[in-house]
Amino acid sequence: MKKDPIDATGTNGSRSFNRDIAEIPLANSDHTIPKNNNALRNNSNQSNLSTLSGKSSNNPFRIKLELQQPTPFTPDNLAEEQEEPDSDFEIDEDELFSDDDDIFINNLDQSFNDLNISTSLNDNKIINEGGVPNLKYDCLTTNELYDRMLLRVEKIKPILDISKDDIILLMQRYNWNEEKLLESWADQREHIIEDVGLSSNNDGTNKFKNNNPFRDNSLQSRENYLCPICYEEKDCTTFKLECNHEFCTDCYQRYIKNKLSDGNIITCMSCSLALKNNDIDIIMGNNDSSNILMNSSIKSFIQKNNKAFKWCPYTDCQCIIHFKDTLYLSEFKRLHCSPFVTCKNSHKFCFSCGFESHSPADCDITNAWVKKTRNESDYLNWVLSNTKECPKCNVNIEKNGGCNHMKCSSCKYEFCWICDGPWAPHGTSYYECTQYKNEKDKDKDSNSSNDDKKLKKFTFYYRIFNEHEMSAKLDWKLGQTVSQNVYQLQEKLGLSWIEGQFLTDSLKVLNEGRTALKWSFAVAYYSDQSHNLTKIFMDNQALLSHAVESLSEMLTEKNPKILMEKKNEFFNKTGYVENRKHALLECGRDLLCKGICKPK
Amino acid sequence: MSSLCLQRLQEERKKWRKDHPFGFFAKPTKKVDGSMNLQLWEAGIPGKESTIWHGALYPITIEYPDEYPSKPPKVKFPAGFYHPNIYPSGTVCLSILNEDQDWRPAITLKQIVLGVQDLLDTPNPNSPAQEPAWRAFSKNKSEYEKRVLLQAKQYAK
Numbered sequence: 001m002k003k004d005p006i007d008a009t010g011t012n013g014s015r016s017f018n019r020d021i022a023e024i025p026l027a028n029s030d031h032t033i034p035k036n037n038n039a040l041r042n043n044s045n046q047s048n049l050s051t052l053s054g055k056s057s058n059n060p061f062r063i064k065l066e067l068q069q070p071t072p073f074t075p076d077n078l079a080e081e082q083e084e085p086d087s088d089f090e091i092d093e094d095e096l097f098s099d100d101d102d103i104f105i106n107n108l109d110q111s112f113n114d115l116n117i118s119t120s121l122n123d124n125k126i127i128n129e130g131g132v133p134n135l136k137y138d139c140l141t142t143n144e145l146y147d148r149m150l151l152r153v154e155k156i157k158p159i160l161d162i163s164k165d166d167i168i169l170l171m172q173r174y175n176w177n178e179e180k181l182l183e184s185w186a187d188q189r190e191h192i193i194e195d196v197g198l199s200s201n202n203d204g205t206n207k208f209k210n211n212n213p214f215r216d217n218s219l220q221s222r223e224n225y226l227c228p229i230c231y232e233e234k235d236c237t238t239f240k241l242e243c244n245h246e247f248c249t250d251c252y253q254r255y256i257k258n259k260l261s262d263g264n265i266i267t268c269m270s271c272s273l274a275l276k277n278n279d280i281d282i283i284m285g286n287n288d289s290s291n292i293l294m295n296s297s298i299k300s301f302i303q304k305n306n307k308a309f310k311w312c313p314y315t316d317c318q319c320i321i322h323f324k325d326t327l328y329l330s331e332f333k334r335l336h337c338s339p340f341v342t343c344k345n346s347h348k349f350c351f352s353c354g355f356e357s358h359s360p361a362d363c364d365i366t367n368a369w370v371k372k373t374r375n376e377s378d379y380l381n382w383v384l385s386n387t388k389e390c391p392k393c394n395v396n397i398e399k400n401g402g403c404n405h406m407k408c409s410s411c412k413y414e415f416c417w418i419c420d421g422p423w424a425p426h427g428t429s430y431y432e433c434t435q436y437k438n439e440k441d442k443d444k445d446s447n448s449s450n451d452d453k454k455l456k457k458f459t460f461y462y463r464i465f466n467e468h469e470m471s472a473k474l475d476w477k478l479g480q481t482v483s484q485n486v487y488q489l490q491e492k493l494g495l496s497w498i499e500g501q502f503l504t505d506s507l508k509v510l511n512e513g514r515t516a517l518k519w520s521f522a523v524a525y526y527s528d529q530s531h532n533l534t535k536i537f538m539d540n541q542a543l544l545s546h547a548v549e550s551l552s553e554m555l556t557e558k559n560p561k562i563l564m565e566k567k568n569e570f571f572n573k574t575g576y577v578e579n580r581k582h583a584l585l586e587c588g589r590d591l592l593c594k595g596i597c598k599p600k
Numbered sequence: 601m602s603s604l605c606l607q608r609l610q611e612e613r614k615k616w617r618k619d620h621p622f623g624f625f626a627k628p629t630k631k632v633d634g635s636m637n638l639q640l641w642e643a644g645i646p647g648k649e650s651t652i653w654h655g656a657l658y659p660i661t662i663e664y665p666d667e668y669p670s671k672p673p674k675v676k677f678p679a680g681f682y683h684p685n686i687y688p689s690g691t692v693c694l695s696i697l698n699e700d701q702d703w704r705p706a707i708t709l710k711q712i713v714l715g716v717q718d719l720l721d722t723p724n725p726n727s728p729a730q731e732p733a734w735r736a737f738s739k740n741k742s743e744y745e746k747r748v749l750l751q752a753k754q755y756a757k
Binding site: 228229230231232245247251254255258262264267268269270271272 | 608700705706
């Protein structure tokens with residue numbers, strides 16, 4: 001075990017990291033037996049992988065690799081090996097993080113670990129095979145992040161020996177980077193105090209060190225006061241800091257309100273003396289205002305540290321994903337895998353590119369595809385239209401839910417929504433319409449130029465991609481029906497909540513399958529069509545497509561009794577979709593790794 | 601226009617008429633219908649004595665946004681004005697006129713025009729706003745002075 005190169009990563013830091021990764025395949029072939037034992041202990045991984053080994057290429061060596069990889073990288077494992085808890089953070093910090101911000105983030109991790117408030121949401125279903133590192137990340141809200149910052153403020157309070165509010169100001173000024181702050185504090189303390197506005201030019205720095213601990217900064221009631229901002233002579237309350245610049249609270253409130261969303265330090269309206277959180281709340285007459293300011297400040301901190309922090313891109317989602325070890329990210333890129341993270345509201349997205357879960361495509365393919373679709377979507381607007389003519393009677397049909405099995409309400413013709421062909425062959429044999437066929441047999445197209453063919457090919461894939469996107473949206477509607485069904489199961493059949501959950505699970509699997517299928521068409525588009533592996537990939541697509549459609553159809557069932565009877569069928573189908581999805585993802589990654597699929 | 605903005609500008613005008621620095625002028629413009637437009641002022645900045653800017657009165661416009669005094673006014677020279685910290689459009693780059701920097705609601709018109717006058721002979725090469733003047737100022741002083749003197753003649757009183 002100790003000779004295992006991966007174990008070294010935990011204690012030796014980053015310099016050996018890349019080399020170790022490169023050595024993995026070698027090491028595995030040498031130490032097969034001991035590592036296999038290691039892997040066997042991990043039952044969950046094994047069951048997961050056994051399904052994978054079945055459908056991926058029949059290379060026995062490959063399967064071995066899959067069995068071996070996951071264990072060394074699990075965070076628990078690292079923790080086990082680590083006797084001294086902080087060693088990996090401190091040994092060669094300077095080499096690890098040349099950037100100041102990174103040092104800071106590293107420290108942040110450290111203090112989080114110290115405080116034992118890890119809310120790690122590691123997703124165990126990440127594809128672990130092929131040396132893909134496990135993800136280590138936290139999901140936070142700005143408030144939680146701020147609370148953690150406050151803990152850090154408490155920590156450095158004895159060092160700076162000034163009040164908490166003052167430190168918060170300093171932290172704001174230094175973008176919550178305590179390393180930089182402490183450094184500057186040691187070098188040029190007086191300059192900082194003035195710079196941040198803890199003392200004004202006129203007062204001189206001496207006055208700052210609490211000669212007057214009770215700041216003369218409270219509200220005062222004044223009669224006939226002429227405020228030099230609004231020039232209104234009136235009876236009002238006023239506020240002033242030590243600088244004696246006095247203004248009416250109306251003006252101050254307007255001024256502060258304007259500044260809250262910037263997240264910067266707010267100063268006196270006449271000089272550079274800073275308003276502390278407490279002052280702000282006194283002026284505004286509530287406790288929320290300084291919180292809003294802190295929130296904005298944290299937000300700008302996140303924007304500035306966008307390597308390690310990312311907002312959940314979903315609408316109105318307030319979650320922030322904090323990636324623990326940004327070094328891993330380059331590893332993901334190399335392996336054509338994407339670091340998908342899931343926030344507390346179970347929104348899954350790619351940490352690198354911010355897109356939705358786009359496997360089997362990697363970020364480059366996704367990017368290329370999205371750009372291409374954007375460029376050409378104007379031209380292909382007709383594809384996007386929601387209606388389609390019935391292939392038989394030409395009645396306009398709008399698809400507003402369900403699977404691709406269509407039945408024209410006017411002529412009762414049954415057809416496939418994607419290829420317009422009759423449904424009969426789809427139901428029995430595999431799903432033919434997921435495969436793009438070069439239209440060689442069609443004489444009329446034989447003269448068309450190469451460009452035209454390219455466009456046709458793109459149109460075909462783009463259309464399928466969109467169909468699946470639409471279907472995914474409709475599935476979302478289906479989700480509401482499903483939750484109703486779950487409710488009905490409880491009501492009518494007196495079942496417990498947990499017994500109805502198989503429906504919700506099925507829906508989740510359906511969604512994931514649909515998304516994978518959708519993005520697989522981007523991969524297929526960029527793949528070398530003549531290669532055998534591409535053909536295997538397309539077969540995999542067809543299988544998943546078939547599985548997804550039948551699951552989707554099953555979920556449209558409304559009768560609770562029938563649903564319960566079909567419970568086993570649901571389990572089987574869901575498992576099947578899951579397996580097919582993994583097979584497709586693996587196959588897609590293979591295409592990418594072998595360079596058969598390249599963004600052009 | 602908010603009443604706060606209007607009231608404050610009226611007061612600024614009153615104060616300016618009562619007392620303003622020697623050599624300067626500032627007055628609100630007139631709207632098409634002849635009424636006073638307090639949100640757009642015209643002003644003249646004299647070059648300081650014993651500087652290469654001396655002897656001229658440089659015209660500026662001061663535009664007050666609706667959010668004034670929370671937000672600073674925008675001060676503009678004629679487009680193409682030759683100075684390292686003035687944009688090709690004529691907009692002045694000065695910290696006290698920047699909301700994110702040193703603007704304070706308590707800053708008065710007098711302080712603004714004095715600040716702009718100060719800027720003329722003490723440009724800040726660290727925040728250049730136009731290339732020709734900045735390049736000449738930092739690389740070729742004699743060329744810079746020649747151009748400034750030429751400009752002074754153009755705006756001579």
